[in-house]
Amino acid sequence: MSLDVRTVTESEFPDWLRALNTGFLRPPVVTDEEVEGRRPHTDLSRARGAFEAGRCVATFRSFAQELTAVGGASLPASAVSDVTVSPTHRRRGLLSRMMAADLAAAKERGDVVSTLIAAEYPIYGRYGYGPATWTTEWEIDVPRTGLDPRWAGPGDGGRIDLVDGVEVRKTGPGLHERLRASRHGVVSRDERYWNLNTGLDRLPGHPWAEPFYAVYRSAGGELEGLLAYKADDTWGESKLPQNTATVLDMIAVTPAAERALWHFLCSVDWITKVRSGFRAPDDLLPLLLPDPRAARVVTHADLLWVRLLDVVRALEARTYPVPGTLVLEVEDSAGLAGGRFRLDASPEGAVCAPATESADLTLAVGELGALYLGDESAVRLTALGRVAEESKGAAAVADALFRTPRRPWCPDIF
Known part of the structure; x- marks a missing residue:
């Protein structure tokens, strides 16, 4: 048929x-x-x-x-x-x-781009997608962290309060937009996201259990962090608590908020383990702990895949830390974004346009997607045979232009 x-x-x-x-x-x-x-x-x-x-x-x-x-x-x-x-x-x-x-x-x-979360790694490269962000999940052995078990709140004048879903729906979207404006790789969240994740809307077949919500406010009273977490009810022999707290979401727009929320969660009575949820690989965890070995990696994997549809607009939209010029030969078997492009970049801005001069690098559109948010190395992809260096030193120039001090992060699965 x-x-x-x-x-x-x-x-x-x-x-x-x-x-x-x-x-x-x-x-x-x-x-x-x-x-x-x-x-x-x-x-x-x-x-x-x-x-x-x-x-x-x-x-x-x-x-x-x-x-x-x-x-x-x-x-x-x-x-x-x-x-x-x-x-x-x-x-x-x-x-x-x-x-x-x-x-x-x-x-x-x-x-400008297409995005997805790949359930299986081998599928989407052939459609021009490249893994642009990675994610890490830690499990924290709370008694081993070295954190003060008598901690009673932030020492910076800020405070942590428990709130409910109604408050999260009011303040969460604005806080997430502040995160999105400051962290590359973050994607937008619509009203449906907030309704589902605060229980206002329910997915059939998915029983709703209200999580705990905590917010961090600075000494000046400004909201800078939001934490959603759940806890199990596990007790060992001799009536000793062995409960695990699992992070469902954490938004922190300042390092102070991030440190305070992790410290808070590790200070909750009866919690002996914390599962971090999917975080950026260069999250402040585990180095904010006095003993970083108390946090072990339980997941490390690709997350957001990016497929460029408009090379010129994509390369002109992002910023670059140093001045430099590259001519890229972008191969796209689908005929959507291929061509030869000259990128003239500087901290003041970038110009990208179709070019006729010889290419410095030849790469598939999926490899450009992997490089786009600054997480991957052109030098490494060249060593793997996935990028061809037509001009000596061009891969190092690409890394100087594209790599970022902090790794990109996508908090969401969609």
Whole structure:
């Protein structure tokens, strides 16, 4: 039978959800509640499916997003999510067809990049995506940290207060925007995010348990940090507490807020372990602890993947720490962002334009995506054979221009 790849109609949406559940190994049933809960937040013009004999066998969705570039500029992005192919229809090119249609539409809309969180590493490089941010999760053995167990609050004149979800919905969005303006790799959060993560909206099949929320305010009373965490109820022999606190979200726009919130969480009575949640690899953890060995890495992996759609706008949007010039030969088998480009960069700004002179570096668009937010090294990619250095020393020039003092970080999975 023929396989039809197209956008999803209103009547097909429940079957699209069934195929989505199937692909993610969830029970392949869809309730009216699930349809009613998800339909208002799904743009059907950007939801694609593959259909055989009227039955959905693959799913794909994108939505509007903003990505913070190096220096704080906000780029229009097409965020890809809900990608599945049913196990009966693998290796038939369905993802390639859905991806090609979505990327072409994103390019037509004027999106500068496309983003996604890769469930599996090998899939998305062939579509021009590169891993642009990485994430690390620590488990902290609280008694070993060396932190003062008698800690009663910040010593800088600031304070920590417990708040509720209503307060988080009021103040969280503004605080996150302050983080997004200062940290490259952070993506936008819409109202739906805050409603779901404070229990105002509920996902069918996902029981809601109210977390604890704590905020840090500076000595001047300004909100600078927000922490959401949950705790289990585990006791060992002799009635000794062995409880674990797990961070669900932490926004800190100053180092003082970040240090205070970690110290607070490690001071909560009965908590003997803390799971940090996904943090930047160069988070202040574990070095803020008197004994950094009390924190062990339990996860370290790629997170946000970036696919450039407009090389000129992307390279002109970010900042560069030193002056320099590079001619890049960007290869893109999809024909969306390839070409030869001259980048003239300086701390005052950058100009990028199509070029005719000889290239300094030749690289695939996915490798440029990996370099774009400053986390990857062109010298390393050259050593791996993934970037070709046409002009001696060009990879080192690229690193001087693209690398950043702090690593990019994306706090969200979407």
